Amino acid sequence: MTVLTRGLLLLIAAAVLMGCQSRRISEQTVYVEREVETIYAAGIQQLERRSYTDAADQFDEVERQHPYSEWARRAMLMAAYSNYQAGNYEEAISDAERFIALHPGNRSAPYAYYLVAISHFEQILDVGRDQQATLNALNALEQVVRRYPTSRYAQDARLKIDMTRDHLAGKEMRIGRWYLRRGFYLAAINRFRNVLREYETTTHTPEALHRIVESYVALGIDQEATEVAAVLGYNFPGSSWYEDTYRLMTEEGIAIPNPDLEPENPSYWQRAMDRLFG
Template identity: 65%
Template sequence: MPRGQDLLNAARLTLVASLSALVLAGCQGNNNRAELAYVARPVETLYNAAYRELERGRYTEAALLFDEVERQHPFSEWARRSMLMAAFTNYQATRYEEAIASAQRFIALHPGSSSAPYAYYLIAICHYERIYDVGRDQSTTQAAYDALQQVVQRYPDSPYARDARLKIDMTRDHLAGKDMDVGRWYLRSGFHLAAIGRFQNVIREYGTTSHVPEALHRLVEAYVAMGVAEEARQVAAVLGHNFPGSQWYEDSYSLLTSRGIDVPGEGVEETDPGLLQRALDRVFG
């Protein structure tokens, strides 16, 4: 969906203002954020000036002006609009922390507003667009996941929830990928119990992601390395039942047979349902 299109449509007004009397002055704080010199202006003049800058794509300038509306006219309806518009324009300028702060302030002051779902969604998107690759710290990914869950749980029937659900799947895949990355490192380094913990977590917490077949195979590898044949065999049974014909099952099959370990074939749930249940209990328990 176009980013912030609803806000832009809702905010469209006749542009009547001039920025000539408003000048940039100084910096504030450690982030060197510019601020506007205080020049008293009517609320509509400020808001329209901000909106004009937004349409021009001058997002930082627009955010400053929207903030100025709130600063000069804090109890007006325009201040409520400007708070969310400042969040949106900061987002457009990739000033994510400022965008999150404005959206959070809007939610705190106007929790029952019809625009609250968008504010929650904007917070989630600011986190989501900063997700790093799985080789890095995933705190941002977790923050994105938590914020997206807020959107879905609070406003399940909103259009924002539909998009959030799609992005939740992607964040879960990233989080699972991080566990897999760490688990593989543990496995290569000989820390088998730590590796098993990571791979089991992928299966328990991210069971619908694309990483599950590999996680099962890596469990087989870890159990074989520890000399625990029965556990390796049972996990292979789960892998063969759920992902028959996959490369990961073929790799597990080859590994086990090379060690002389009998491998349950496909259809194990029909020939020995107890074996499959024991394997599931061990992996997911």
């Protein structure tokens, strides 16, 4: 055995021995109780340093060492906030929901509900992925608005609800376009109509109307295409989607009613809406 080999073996043996000793020391670490104010202050200090995971650990320690104190209630919500800032959204949701379960009537309950909602919101993925996180966010945001409509959190929740609904509509549009490209026109129409029924206030509405026109034209159903095109022109006359619809209809030789004029038959618009929502 060479000197180099013996030296290497000695180094490995020393490292193993040091590891064993370190592990024994760790296992024998003595639990030291600290004053609740001291632990809570340490959590605040970590927050100020933006060491959010460490802050959450300190606030959790408040609960562990002083579970029945007033500080523990505060620490529970602070841990939720710290985990949210750290991007530990599931932990933030768990902490906030535990606060709600234990202190439902507390004046900080609206904030706890809001933390749950925005923690779900931050987990929303692109429209090509599963949308369960989006649905969870929508339900949680609507709960904030429903329970605390006049709170300062409700206004932001309403804005995020609009964004979330737009996201869900985008998922429907993506699937509808996929069907349309492959010639599954009836399946595509159903998806686009669902956008109009469920998410009519989102930014996807003009495109959904145009895609329905495309589908009807491809199926050779000119009357239905004309009625939907009229609805698009009446509601979104200056949009690029109406321009695309107008060009498509013109190329196919299909006349479009002037959206600025009321049709002679008063039931025209009703029939057109029935096509979309019936």
